[in-house]
Amino acid sequence: MDRNKIRILFLPPVDKANTNAQSLNTREVALRLDPERFEVTLFYEEEPDPRLRNCRNIRLLALPHRVKTIRILKEQLSDYDIVSYMDYSPASYIFVHLPRLMRKGTTTVLHAEAPRAQLVNPSILLRVLYDGVFSRCDAHVGITDFVARDLAHNGDREARFILPVGVDCRFFSPPAKREHAVPTVLFVGTLVERKGPQFVVLAAKHFPGANFRLVGAGRNNFERVLQKQISDLNLPNVTLEGPRSQYELLEIMRESEVLLLPSRLEGLPKVSLEAAATGLPCIVFRDYETPSVVDGVTGFQVSTFEEMLHRLEQLIQGSGLRTRMGSAARHHAKKFDWDIVSKQWNSAFIEIAGSSR
Known part of the structure; x- marks a missing residue:
């Protein structure tokens, strides 16, 4: 040395x-x-x-x-x-x-x-x-x-x-086109109560016409709690997919339309930058004031679960809004x-x- x-x-x-x-x-x-x-x-x-x-x-x-x-x-x-x-x-x-x-x-x-x-x-x-x-x-x-x-x-x-x-914007990049018949809402993170995946499952109940993918490793068997919740609510539009490599995550993000992160205790979620770099608008809670999501521009920062559902509905139903916010998100991610x-x-x-x- x-x-x-x-x-x-x-x-x-x-x-x-x-x-x-x-x-x-x-x-x-x-x-x-x-x-x-x-x-x-x-x-x-x-x-x-x-x-x-x-x-x-x-x-x-x-x-x-x-x-x-x-x-x-x-x-x-x-x-x-x-x-x-x-x-x-x-x-x-x-x-x-x-x-x-x-x-x-x-x-x-x-x-x-x-x-x-x-x-x-x-x-x-x-x-x-x-x-x-x-x-x-x-x-x-x-x-x-x-x-x-x-x-x-x-x-x-x-x-x-x-x-x-x-974020590596050369690696995390948008697909050539996003033309999926059924929109996909993505959650990425450890499956623990604090991260809020249970709220993603609840959101899926409100939007049966969209697919919801939860990617991440379970902790303390919380994935079993989620699986029971999915079963009890009879939600065929929700999948728990376990942890994925960065290469797999890139493809999943390219196959998705919205990133949903219902945690209230974060700093600067790395996944929010990765999603933005691939052109995904993101919905987060404003409690921790993350600079990775510009409210109303690259996605939404919300205060309540009800507001989260409202903003999610806007993005699921509005392909034009998703495209505009996704493009702005990619531009914003380059600053990081x-x-x-x-x-x-x-x-x-x-x-x-x-x-x-």
């Missing part, structure tokens, strides 16, 4: 099959950090994203199936300038509680990606890990202005930077292209590292 360069360790594993947003973000940022300024270390568990191989400033480390905590902690103690995407793992908890002398000059960076209220009914262990890591990180960044304000108000921490996530957004990350990391050297 070149000690004249900024050494940065990202904690999310970068396996090619990993569809977690932090993993996807880490890969896109790492690929775009200035190789003349940064040396990057990334973990993987099975098979890393092939794009990361043979990059001269990226080092890939395999995590063992056992004693992962020890391996991660050992790497955190390897004199990095920055450890980014601090998580709420035992390794991170131990690291931030070690004496500063042992941690040397390493700056730990916590990325706040949603309001603190997103931590719903945590276990005792998770609460201890969360509180212990959050309060002891050296630098906090917010994904949006709203999350930064929440960080200051509810977390008593000032966000040093606003670092939004991005990773080639643009990554420059903000690049500058922030340089400043963070400079303050600790």
Whole structure:
């Protein structure tokens, strides 16, 4: 490793099959950090994203199936300038509680990606890990202005930077034509109550002439709750499709007309940018003020379930409205292209590292 360069360790594993947003973000940022300024270390568990191989400033480390905590902690103690995407793992908890002398000059960076209220009914262990890591990180960044304000108000921490996530607009692109006889409403996200997939199912009851596709992995068996809801309401127009790769998701988005995200606790939903880049108007709740959806232009930000149904009806019935909003969404998404957004990350990391050297 070149000690004249900024050494940065990202904690999310970068396996090619990993569809977690932090993993996807880490890969896109790492690929775009200035190789003349940064040396990057990334973990993987099975098979890393092939794009990361043979990059001269990226080092890939395999995590063992056992004693992962020890391996991660050992790497955190390897004199990095920055450890980014601090998580709420035992390794991170131990690291931030070690004496500063042992941690040397390493700056730990916590990325706040949603309001603190997103931590719903945590276990005792998770609460201890969360509180212990959050309060002891050296630098906090917010994904949006709203999350930064929440960080200051509810977390008593000032966000040093606003670092939004991005989208690869070359990969996520619209189809040549959208001419489907039956409109499709799409939900993408983890199937948990907090994300609101149950409201997508309820919406399907109001619009039997549209198809509703829910894409994402279940958690804590919530997919069974949804399957029972679908069965009880006798909804043949709803499908639960499980997790999908980025390539599969691209095709699903091209086959859809509207993205519906009924969660009230988010930051900047990555999927809303991906959908926008493929030309999909999106409906979200305005509670978290996401900059990815411009109300009335690229989609709608709503306040109630009833308003959500009203806006969804407008988009299902109005092909012209969908086309106009979809085109505007694509144009808006280009402002969040990773080639643009990554420059903000690049500058922030340089400043963070400079303050600790």
